[in-house]
Amino acid sequence: MKGFSKVVFLGGLVFILGLFSCKTEKGDTVQGATGEKRNLAIDLGDTGIKIQPTMYGIFYEDINFAADGGLYAELIKNRSFEFPDPKMGWEEPNSVKYSLNKESGFSKITDYVEPKGGNKRFSHTVVQNDARYELFNTGFRGIGLKKDASYHLSIMLANATGVKKLKIALVDTVGTVLASSEIIPDNKDWKTYERVLVPNTIEEKAKLKITFEGNGSIDMDMLSLFPKDTWKGRRNGLRKDLVELLEGLNPGFLRFPGGCIVEGKTLDQRYQWHNTVGPVMERELLINRWNNEFAHKSAPDYYQTFGLGFFEYFQLAEDLGAQPVPILGCGMACQFNSGELVPLENLGPFVQEALDLIEFANGNVSTPWGKLRGEMGHPEAFNMKYLGIGNEQWGPEYFERYKIFAKIIGEKHPEIILVSTPGPFPDGDMFDYGWEQMRELNVALADEHYYKPPEWFLENANRYDSYDRNGPKVFAGEYAAHPNEVEDGTLENNWRAALSEAAFMTGLERNADLVHMTSYAPLMAHAEGWQWAPDLIWFNNLDSYGTVNYQVQKLYSNNAGTDLLKITEEGKALIGQDGLYASAVKDADTGELIIKIINTESHPQQLKLVTNNGTLDKTGAMFSLQSSDLQAVNSFEFPNMVSPKESTLTVITDMVEVAVEPYSVNVLKIKIL
Numbered sequence: 023m024k025g026f027s028k029v030v031f032l033g034g035l036v037f038i039l040g041l042f043s044c045k046t047e048k049g050d051t052v053q054g055a056t057g058e059k060r061n062l063a064i065d066l067g068d069t070g071i072k073i074q075p076t077m078y079g080i081f082y083e084d085i086n087f088a089a090d091g092g093l094y095a096e097l098i099k100n101r102s103f104e105f106p107d108p109k110m111g112w113e114e115p116n117s118v119k120y121s122l123n124k125e126s127g128f129s130k131i132t133d134y135v136e137p138k139g140g141n142k143r144f145s146h147t148v149v150q151n152d153a154r155y156e157l158f159n160t161g162f163r164g165i166g167l168k169k170d171a172s173y174h175l176s177i178m179l180a181n182a183t184g185v186k187k188l189k190i191a192l193v194d195t196v197g198t199v200l201a202s203s204e205i206i207p208d209n210k211d212w213k214t215y216e217r218v219l220v221p222n223t224i225e226e227k228a229k230l231k232i233t234f235e236g237n238g239s240i241d242m243d244m245l246s247l248f249p250k251d252t253w254k255g256r257r258n259g260l261r262k263d264l265v266e267l268l269e270g271l272n273p274g275f276l277r278f279p280g281g282c283i284v285e286g287k288t289l290d291q292r293y294q295w296h297n298t299v300g301p302v303m304e305r306e307l308l309i310n311r312w313n314n315e316f317a318h319k320s321a322p323d324y325y326q327t328f329g330l331g332f333f334e335y336f337q338l339a340e341d342l343g344a345q346p347v348p349i350l351g352c353g354m355a356c357q358f359n360s361g362e363l364v365p366l367e368n369l370g371p372f373v374q375e376a377l378d379l380i381e382f383a384n385g386n387v388s389t390p391w392g393k394l395r396g397e398m399g400h401p402e403a404f405n406m407k408y409l410g411i412g413n414e415q416w417g418p419e420y421f422e423r424y425k426i427f428a429k430i431i432g433e434k435h436p437e438i439i440l441v442s443t444p445g446p447f448p449d450g451d452m453f454d455y456g457w458e459q460m461r462e463l464n465v466a467l468a469d470e471h472y473y474k475p476p477e478w479f480l481e482n483a484n485r486y487d488s489y490d491r492n493g494p495k496v497f498a499g500e501y502a503a504h505p506n507e508v509e510d511g512t513l514e515n516n517w518r519a520a521l522s523e524a525a526f527m528t529g530l531e532r533n534a535d536l537v538h539m540t541s542y543a544p545l546m547a548h549a550e551g552w553q554w555a556p557d558l559i560w561f562n563n564l565d566s567y568g569t570v571n572y573q574v575q576k577l578y579s580n581n582a583g584t585d586l587l588k589i590t591e592e593g594k595a596l597i598g599q600d601g602l603y604a605s606a607v608k609d610a611d612t613g614e615l616i617i618k619i620i621n622t623e624s625h626p627q628q629l630k631l632v633t634n635n636g637t638l639d640k641t642g643a644m645f646s647l648q649s650s651d652l653q654a655v656n657s658f659e660f661p662n663m664v665s666p667k668e669s670t671l672t673v674i675t676d677m678v679e680v681a682v683e684p685y686s687v688n689v690l691k692i693k694i695l
């Protein structure tokens with residue numbers, strides 16, 4: 023298979039040939055080049071193979087500040103002083119004191135209720151001689167504010183003795199006040215005070231400033247600032263622009279919360295879902311494993327508050343119309359780190375975590391976990407069908423543990439479809455052993471991961487053509503083409519990578535009888551806080567954009583279809599012959615034929631598409647992603663540098679002639695009459 027062999031192209035031309043006419047985006051009809059035609063045959067007859075509604079989904083992991091500082095719309099970092107360094111995220115130009123309430127000898131304070139659960143600390147601020155002490159929160163690499171937008175501020179205060187007033191302000195980098203308000207503490211016990219702040223200008227790097235007036239002390243906790251305009255206007259909500267990008271993907275499933283984050287570097291640091299539900303304030307902080315995973319990308323301020331926890335993930339999946347696919351640890355810490363193991367005889371509580379989760383998601387409100395879900399505002403079940411056991415585990419230690427989970431869950435909840443894994447790599451001894459085991463154990467879904475160069479994706483478009491059809495179905499749960507060309511992570515999401523993924527995806531689709539779920543990974547990255555690139559979506563404190571890879575995923579997932587069709591050239595599937603890759607489906611709901619054609623060559627391809635076993639409408643539409651520059655990227659400045667262009671197709675007696683541009687991804691849609 024060839025691809026990217028000729029990097030230079032006389033870019034920007036629109037090609038057509040023969041009978042085909044194409045309307046450009048602006049609507050003017052153009053005539054294209056002539057050349058040797060390739061004949062592609064599409065059989066509209068039933069193959070009996072369904073495209074699963076879960077075919078194209080989302081892999082979500084809290085990596086690259088994807089949750090706190092990202093999707094979770096909280097703007098204050100370390101809002102309740104729970105970070106190991108309680109002052110992290112806070113600046114105190116003069117002497118504000120923080121104390122750990124359990125250790126600080128607050129024996130005098132006996133008549134108020136302490137914040138509960140995971141919320142172990144608050145700040146104790148001493149103001150002397152009316153010195154107007156100031157405290158700043160610096161947000162997540164600044165606080166992003168939009169002009170005239172409303173921001174909900176809330177603060178818990180207690181024990182104001184002598185401190186008369188708190189002046190709250192949002193300030194820019196030189197201290198100019200953009201919005202302000204005041205709070206006069208009027209209660210000895212903990213009380214939540216709320217204000218709405220409306221900045222008079224846009225600012226990407228604002229700070230929250232608190233000025234204390236008086237002479238005495240005051241305790242503070244849970245200082246929180248959320249935009250009012252969150253996704254669906256929820257108070258503990260998600261960033262709207264980011265969820266809208268997810269919504270654009272029309273995902274069949276949402277996998278969460280990872281990724282390696284599930285496993286923890288040590289067992290102590292593993293993700294425990296039950297610590298992420300219930301009152302937000304009581305959810306216990308955990309270090310994010312990406313905090314110190316990569317020395318060259320260290321993020322010492324990366325912690326998980328779990329304001330975005332399992333309830334919110336289930337709710338998000340529901341909002342997106344996606345199947346929730348939680349992945350749980352299986353009694354093994356990450357094997358790339360400590361590899362700590364829970365002895366088999368002690369695995370009970372870990373299996374119980376899985377059973378509890380099923381109850382939390384699906385149980386009646388009369389059950390303990392179902393009751394909590396109801397109290398959190400969702401008495402109806404989330405109808406969870408899938409559950410992953412382990413992330414990237416490998417070796418006999420994994421399968422010994424998987425077996426125990428599978429047996430108990432299978433007995434109690436035969437309706438739950440379990441996901442297993444052959445490990446982190448797409449081939450090799452570990453992978454082969456994993457598949458052997460999964461076949462033996464009759465696993466339903468095998469979660470394969472591959473982060474490889476673009477060439478690998480082109481060469482592996484036939485990866486699943488020869489897979490055993492009697493074993494587990496495939497969940498291509500994490501994949502991305504890594505060009506590894508540049509230091510700047512955003513530039514890793516280039517057209518060369520996206521084009522190779524698009525080509526590879528024709529192979530996923532062609533094997534839809536076997537491949538039931540697929541997701542690009544990772545999903546999101548903060549441009550100033552990332553650890554891993556490429557990523558599907560980039561954001562900063564104000565803006566976000568879908569990468570060129572996102573555009574590919576979007577095109578596929580919005581044109582997934584329902585039934586696989588056959589598309590061939592000289593009787594063979596198109597898997598890179600002269601740079602051409604193709605797949606075809608029918609959408610029984612819309613009555614459309616949908617053809618995906620990817621041209622990875624630097625020259626146009628002139629195609630004659632002939633259908634049989636059905637009649638087509640006289641016109642159709644073609645949506646194309648194209649760039650003659652393989653290094654092209656979308657960016658904050660040019661978010662639509664590579665984005666779909668629509669043109670019209672003319673069909674003559676069930677035949678379409680079309681020229682596909684060099685380096686292009688094309689989706690053709692024509693009604694079947």
Ligand code: AHR
Pocket residue numbers: 083085280281282283413414446471500543544554
């Ligand atoms: O997607 C980033 C990481 O890659 C995931 O956490 C892990 O599962 C894989 O190794």
